[in-house]
Every structure is written in C-alpha cells, then in structure tokens.
Amino acid sequence: MRTCPDLAAAIGHTPLVRLRRASELTGCEILGKAEFLNPGGSIKDRTALGLLLDAERSGALRQGATIVEGTAGNTGIGLALLGASRGYRTIITMPATQSREKIDALRVTGAEVRLVPAVPYANPDHYAHQARRLVEAMNAQAPGSAWFANQFDNTANRDFHEATTGPEIWEQTGGRVDGFVCATGTGGTLAGVGRALKRFNPGVAIALADPAGSALASYINTGELKAEGGSITEGIGSSRVTANFQDAPVDHAWSIPDSESVPWVHDLLAGEGLGVGGSSGVNIAGAVRLARELGPGHTVVTVLADAATRYQGKLLDPAFLRGKGLPVPAWLDRAFPESA
Ligand code: PMP
Numbered sequence: 001m002r003t004c005p006d007l008a009a010a011i012g013h014t015p016l017v018r019l020r021r022a023s024e025l026t027g028c029e030i031l032g033k034a035e036f037l038n039p040g041g042s043i044k045d046r047t048a049l050g051l052l053l054d055a056e057r058s059g060a061l062r063q064g065a066t067i068v069e070g071t072a073g074n075t076g077i078g079l080a081l082l083g084a085s086r087g088y089r090t091i092i093t094m095p096a097t098q099s100r101e102k103i104d105a106l107r108v109t110g111a112e113v114r115l116v117p118a119v120p121y122a123n124p125d126h127y128a129h130q131a132r133r134l135v136e137a138m139n140a141q142a143p144g145s146a147w148f149a150n151q152f153d154n155t156a157n158r159d160f161h162e163a164t165t166g167p168e169i170w171e172q173t174g175g176r177v178d179g180f181v182c183a184t185g186t187g188g189t190l191a192g193v194g195r196a197l198k199r200f201n202p203g204v205a206i207a208l209a210d211p212a213g214s215a216l217a218s219y220i221n222t223g224e225l226k227a228e229g230g231s232i233t234e235g236i237g238s239s240r241v242t243a244n245f246q247d248a249p250v251d252h253a254w255s256i257p258d259s260e261s262v263p264w265v266h267d268l269l270a271g272e273g274l275g276v277g278g279s280s281g282v283n284i285a286g287a288v289r290l291a292r293e294l295g296p297g298h299t300v301v302t303v304l305a306d307a308a309t310r311y312q313g314k315l316l317d318p319a320f321l322r323g324k325g326l327p328v329p330a331w332l333d334r335a336f337p338e339s340a
Pocket of ligand 1: 042044072074075183184185186187188189190234235236277279280305306
C-alpha cells in the first residue's frame with residue numbers, strides 16, 4: 001500500500017507531461033510539470049506547505065493560531081486547506097479583481113476572505129500590507145495569536161521549491177534537462193527550481209517568462225524596473241524585486257503579451273486535453289522561446305501552475321476575450337453560443 005497520512009503528504013510529486021504541439025513546433029522536448037493536480041489545484045500548495053512547515057518548526061505558528069496571508073488566491077487556497085487539516089483558522093486578504101472562481105474556492109475552504117481594492121504595492125492599502133497590519137493588531141491584542149505567511153518575502157517559499165520541485169524535475173528527466181522557464185509572482189518557483197537545477201548542472205539555462213505589465217523582464221535585461229502594457233493573467237508579474245526573486249539565477253528574460261500566451265491555453269485544451277490557467281500560457285510561450293534559443297534536440301521544462309476551470313469566466317468566456325481584443329477559437333464560440 002502507498003497511502004498519504006494527510007493532505008500535506010498529497011502535495012507535490014506531480015507528473016511531468018510532454019507538451020506535443022510545443023515540442024513539434026520547436027524540435028525540442030517541452031515538458032510541463034502538472035502542478036494543477038495538487039490537492040488545492042495549484043503550485044501554490046507547495047508554497048503554502050513550505051511556509052507553514054517552516055513556521056511550525058520555528059515556533060512562529062503556534063497550535064490553534066490564525067494564519068493570515070495576502071494572496072492573488074492560490075496561496076490562500078493552499079493555506080486554508082492546510083489550516084483546516086491541521087487546526088488553524090485562516091484569514092485571507094485578496095484584490096477584488098481576481099477571478100470569481102478563486103474567491104469562491106477560498107470561501108468554501110472555511111477561510112475568512114477580505115476583498116480589498118487592487119492598488120500598487122507602494123499604496124498602504126495593498127493586500128499584502130493589509131495582511132501584515134492585521135497580524136500586528138491581532139498579536140498586539142494576544143501575542144502569538146496570528147502568523148503572517150508573507151509568501152513574497154519569506155524565503156522559506158523559495159527554499160521549499162529548491163528542496164522539492166527542482167529535485168523532482170531533475171529526477172523525472174533523469175538529469176536530461178537543458179532549460180527551465182516560468183513566470184513569477186513571488187519568485188519562489190523560479191528562484192527555487194533555478195537554484196536546484198544549477199546546483200545539479202550549472203549549464204542548465206534558467207529563463208523568466210514575464211507577462212506584459214510586469215517590470216521584471218526589464219529589470220533582468222537592463223537593471224531598471226520598467227513595465228509596459230497589461231495582462232489578463234493572474235498570480236504573476238511584479239513591480240518590485242521580492243526577497244524570493246532576489247537570488248534567482250536568470251539567464252534569459254522575455255516580456256510575453258497576452259496575444260502570444262492566451263492562444264496556448266486554448267490550443268492545449270483543444271489539442272492535448274490539458275486545461276491550464278493563464279500563467280501556464282505565459283510559461284509555455286516562454287518555453288517555446290527558450291527552446292528556440294537553445295535549438296532543436298534540447299529538453300525544456302516549464303510549469304502548468306493551475307487549471308483553466310479557475311478562470312472559466314475569463315479565459316474561457318468568448319465575450320470576455322473579445323472585450324480584451326484577444327482571439328476566440330471557433331470551438332469556444334460553438335461551446336458557449338450564449339456568450340456572443
Ligand atoms: N501561476 C499562478 C496561477 C500563481 O497563482 C502563481 C503565484 N501567485 C504563480 C504562477 C507564480 O508562482 P511564484 O509565486 O512561485 O512566483
């Protein structure tokens with residue numbers, strides 16, 4: 001028998017799936033780590049578990065305390081499910097612009113969800129600052145009653161990817177991996193996997209696929225944090241260098257427009273039966289760019305971070321896509337005739 005004693009043990013060890021079209025297009029092997037298969041539906045289950053285990057170990061999170069986090073949604077879902085499994089309450093602050101599906105998924109975990117306006121990080125009302133202030137107020141009342149997970153600047157996030165996601169990729173490919181690419185929100189995945197793979201083989205190319213509207217591709221390429229345009233993708237992009245992103249070993253960085261990433265989401269669903277979210281579209285577009293940089297015959301790994309169902313009302317809604325000036329595949333129009 002191979003059983004998991006609890007939810008935490010069911011996180012990770014996700015399959016690495018060959019992406020046929022991207023592979024055929026480039027003459028490379030392009031592989032996607034199917035993180036949408038985690039129990040909470042995203043790669044952020046790993047982040048949540050890594051942060052939580054570290055805080056339990058250090059004593060920062062005490063039995064019966066309240067977990068507090070600011071999140072675009074997925075980390076909150078992971079924390080709330082782990083909280084339910086391990087006896088913690090969870091309070092989540094989150095920008096009201098995030099998908100209805102993620103907000104609803106959080107509510108049904110039993111977490112208290114506080115929707116706040118979507119404002120830049122420099123604004124004191126940003127969701128991360130609101131989470132931090134809430135923890136300070138709760139701990140002033142009752143010391144040790146709340147713990148701020150702080151996924152952006154708590155490097156236990158990056159360390160957990162370095163200890164789990166990176167080595168899994170190395171083992172699954174038998175060490176035959178030439179490049180890794182992904183978008184970043186906190187930077188935990190890119191920095192953690194990048195550091196692990198470089199430790200196994202310094203020759204592995206690490207690349208950042210940055211959505212339009214994010215300042216990180218410009219930061220890597222010119223040293224200047226500069227953003228242009230915007231994106232319908234969620235959970236990725238940044239206007240600042242987080243502690244987790246700080247030490248990411250990045251060899252290449254590209255800014256990827258929605259017009260390049262969103263068609264990958266539709267193609268993967270219709271052509272390969274893989275339903276993934278918008279950040280995965282950016283990741284696959286980045287994998288194609290990295291494969292072209294390396295040339296045919298190489299193996300490039302990327303991340304399928306969460307599922308398309310989490311964005312039904314956006315990525316899979318013809319009217320929403322048209323409103324954003326994005327192409328709508330004919331099959332999607334046929335599937336939703338009511339969304340003219
Ligand atoms: N994709 C999705 C869907 C996410 O929710 C996130 C995290 N917010 C990421 C990618 C980025 O991962 P990381 O925070 O490790 O950079």
